[in-house]
Amino acid sequence: MKKILVIHGPNLDLLGQREPAVYGRTTLKQINSELLKLAKKHKVSLKIVQSNHEGQIVDLIGKGKNKYLGLLINPAAYTHTSVAIRDAIAASSILTVEVHLSNIYSREEFRQKSLISPVAKGTIMGFGPKSYALGLLALLDLL
Numbered sequence: 739m740k741k742i743l744v745i746h747g748p749n750l751d752l753l754g755q756r757e758p759a760v761y762g763r764t765t766l767k768q769i770n771s772e773l774l775k776l777a778k779k780h781k782v783s784l785k786i787v788q789s790n791h792e793g794q795i796v797d798l799i800g801k802g803k804n805k806y807l808g809l810l811i812n813p814a815a816y817t818h819t820s821v822a823i824r825d826a827i828a829a830s831s832i833l834t835v836e837v838h839l840s841n842i843y844s845r846e847e848f849r850q851k852s853l854i855s856p857v858a859k860g861t862i863m864g865f866g867p868k869s870y871a872l873g874l875l876a877l878l879d880l881l
Contacts, residue, residue, distance in 0.1 A: 739783045740881060742874070743806040743832070744773060745795055746788035747814030753839075761839050764867040773810075776871055780878050792820055799826040808877045809834040810870070817842065817852045828857045833880055837873035838863035 746766060749756060754765035770786050777784045785806070789795050795816065799809065809832045816823050817838070827834050836854050841864030843850050855861050859880060862873045 739781065740808075741783045741785065741806045742777070742808040742810060742877065743798065743802050744770075744784050744786040744874075745798060745809065745811045745813075746786070747795065747812055747816050748790040750812060750814055751788050751790070760845075762866050769867050769870050772867070773870055773874055776874055782878065792816060792822055795820075796822050796826045799823070799830050799832065802832055803830045806832055807881055808832065810837060810873050810877055811835075811854070811858075812837045812839070812870070813854050817854055818849055820853060824853045824857055827854065833877065834858040835873045835877045835880075836861040836863075837869045839866050839869055840864060 750766055753761055754763050766788060773784060773786065787798055802809065809827065811834060813820065813823055834857065836852065836858040842852065852861065860876055862869045862876065865872060
């Protein structure tokens, strides 16, 4: 069975209550439930992790090199700041799709640059929780 790593970055554990005008009312638990249903339908296995810690995310990616065929990642705030996560993705050679709930290009100027996009196969953003499902489908199609 194909294995895919799903990583939710910092503060995504607060979805549903954090800035609902930007991120909506859907919780991370609801997003994960939808991803698991979609994975089951497509006969793939998901390892889903949420972390507020950059080093933990780097470790997960690094250790996933020979374990996972794909990575679906919402690096959240680390999108704009983490060379370490960017380098881990590049070093791992894991096929990566980056996702965001909001459209980063319609946000504050400091959010409009992704350090992750250049090492991802593609980026899906701006579709709220559906960004995750679209990202997973894109990843499955690429695999």
